Amino acid sequence: MVLPDSLPLVPAPVSALPGEGLLPLASDVAVTGDPAAAALLIDLVAARTGIRLPASGDEHGGVVLGIDPRTGPAEGYRLAVADAIEVVGSDAAGLAHGIRTLLQLLTTDDAGRWAWRRATVADAPRFAYRGVMLDVARRFFPVDEVKLVIDRAAALKFNHLHLHLSDDQGWRIHIDAWPLLSQRASTASAMSPARSGSTQGGCYSKDDYREIVAHAASRHVTIVPEIDMPGHTHAIGVAYPELVEAPVMNDALLADAERLGQALPRAGEPYTGWGVGHSSLRIHQTRTYEFVRDVLTELAELTPGPYLHIGGDESLGTSAEDFSTFIQRATAIVTDLGKTPIAWHEAGAAEVAPGTVGQYWGALEPTVTHAAHAAQFVRRGGSLILSPSDAAYLDMKYDSGFPLGLDWAGTVGLRRAYEWEPAELLEVAPDAIAGVEAALWTESVGSLADAEQLMYPRIAAAAEIAWSTRDTRSWDGFRERLGALAPAWRADGIRFHPVAEIDWTDR
Numbered sequence: 001m002v003l004p005d006s007l008p009l010v011p012a013p014v015s016a017l018p019g020e021g022l023l024p025l026a027s028d029v030a031v032t033g034d035p036a037a038a039a040l041l042i043d044l045v046a047a048r049t050g051i052r053l054p055a056s057g058d059e060h061g062g063v064v065l066g067i068d069p070r071t072g073p074a075e076g077y078r079l080a081v082a083d084a085i086e087v088v089g090s091d092a093a094g095l096a097h098g099i100r101t102l103l104q105l106l107t108t109d110d111a112g113r114w115a116w117r118r119a120t121v122a123d124a125p126r127f128a129y130r131g132v133m134l135d136v137a138r139r140f141f142p143v144d145e146v147k148l149v150i151d152r153a154a155a156l157k158f159n160h161l162h163l164h165l166s167d168d169q170g171w172r173i174h175i176d177a178w179p180l181l182s183q184r185a186s187t188a189s190a191m192s193p194a195r196s197g198s199t200q201g202g203c204y205s206k207d208d209y210r211e212i213v214a215h216a217a218s219r220h221v222t223i224v225p226e227i228d229m230p231g232h233t234h235a236i237g238v239a240y241p242e243l244v245e246a247p248v249m250n251d252a253l254l255a256d257a258e259r260l261g262q263a264l265p266r267a268g269e270p271y272t273g274w275g276v277g278h279s280s281l282r283i284h285q286t287r288t289y290e291f292v293r294d295v296l297t298e299l300a301e302l303t304p305g306p307y308l309h310i311g312g313d314e315s316l317g318t319s320a321e322d323f324s325t326f327i328q329r330a331t332a333i334v335t336d337l338g339k340t341p342i343a344w345h346e347a348g349a350a351e352v353a354p355g356t357v358g359q360y361w362g363a364l365e366p367t368v369t370h371a372a373h374a375a376q377f378v379r380r381g382g383s384l385i386l387s388p389s390d391a392a393y394l395d396m397k398y399d400s401g402f403p404l405g406l407d408w409a410g411t412v413g414l415r416r417a418y419e420w421e422p423a424e425l426l427e428v429a430p431d432a433i434a435g436v437e438a439a440l441w442t443e444s445v446g447s448l449a450d451a452e453q454l455m456y457p458r459i460a461a462a463a464e465i466a467w468s469t470r471d472t473r474s475w476d477g478f479r480e481r482l483g484a485l486a487p488a489w490r491a492d493g494i495r496f497h498p499v500a501e502i503d504w505t506d507r
Helices: 035-049 092-104 143-155 180-184 206-218 234-239 251-260 286-302 320-336 345-349 368-379 414-418 448-455 458-467 475-483 486-491
Strands: 015-024 031-033 063-067 077-081 085-089 106-108 114-123 129-135 160-164 222-229 307-311 340-344 357-360 384-386 433-440
Touching: 031 035, 035 063, 035 092, 035 106, 035 486, 063 092, 077 092, 085 092, 092 106, 092 114, 092 143, 129 143, 129 458, 143 160, 143 206, 143 448, 160 433, 180 234, 206 222, 206 286, 222 286, 286 307, 286 320, 307 320, 320 340, 320 345, 340 345, 345 357, 345 368, 357 368, 368 384, 414 458, 414 475, 433 448, 433 458, 448 458, 458 475
Parallel strands: 031 063, 063 085, 129 160, 129 433, 160 222, 222 307, 307 340, 340 357, 357 384, 384 433
Antiparallel strands: 015 114, 077 085, 077 114, 106 114
């Protein structure tokens, strides 16, 4: 079923039928039902319209919210807007998703008064894992900004936030057993032209991280923390030099440093450049694995979600044999902690722990090697998260003239970000695909406003790919529906890039 253009819903639901006319938003219409969901709806409507609907214990309110497992699959919902409003979720997350859809049905009538579009919607997600990755290692985002990213991701029905907590440029989470990480390894960040050379860093205390986790849970979002190893570990060596090998220079690193006017990495000194592949943990030292176990143990204790991401990408300074040794041991440590390991697809070169999830970041046309590495996770009983860099990397430039972003994977216009099909990317069984994740790396990001310019509107394309079935999606329909989200995005303060392919509306 192709969604009617008159219903500006993103991501596209399984089915939706428009009704006749509008239902006025009356300030005295009570919201009744599930208390947490009622509070969410009341807050969202107030933020959008300035009208604060009353909550009521009466079962006959004008807006009725409920949970009924018979509604459908996990995270599913149904809603009806007629002379009254009813939203029923199959679980708490499904009810929250239904509320987000209801909010997208808010509009104004010809006199400028708030009203709901009448409609009947039945919906459930295609993929269980729908993620956004935020690189806080290269550009540190304070807690309030992370919470804002969570709120906005939840509005598009994403349910995972992957935090890239460590890289060559910075370490962003306090670890009790290794306190110098937060004291010495968190002070810098990647050099961004937008910051005019500023390299201010930052680090989350454990209470900061708990606050992020709790806020995410209130939005039905799971935090996925990543400690990138054994490469991308230069910052660790700033705090504990004995854990990290000397930087390994390669031709690409030298050329990039010269082209960008950035310093080369030096052992024990903060690194603010953009080069990759030069760092490595010391693979054969016992103390290295004491470090890995301590860090992952403390992170597991802080993280109620099922996943710990151990990185594994671009370990160019590590021999293939050493890399394989490390990945086997690191993924085993995660499983010993009762968590499911996630690793970038290069880790498929090793015998990853059974059940490890692979995250594919290669191109839409995979190389033979990348495809083989990704398939290894499936053979080991795991699944795959798809983040093709030339379609789902939000830090790629929209076009060659765009001032923010990179272009090493090419430029990614909105249509390219939208028109790819997960089932056709790799030769694996459909049930081996856990889901889709859009990633924002932050070398070129100097502020939350920069991040928003790169994320929006392409993040909406990723949301629809992750949520909607292929027969409910179409580029032309998406263009129409996306343009109608502009007033809501502007009201929420999102500084999106108004790409020319979309006719952005005012109401």
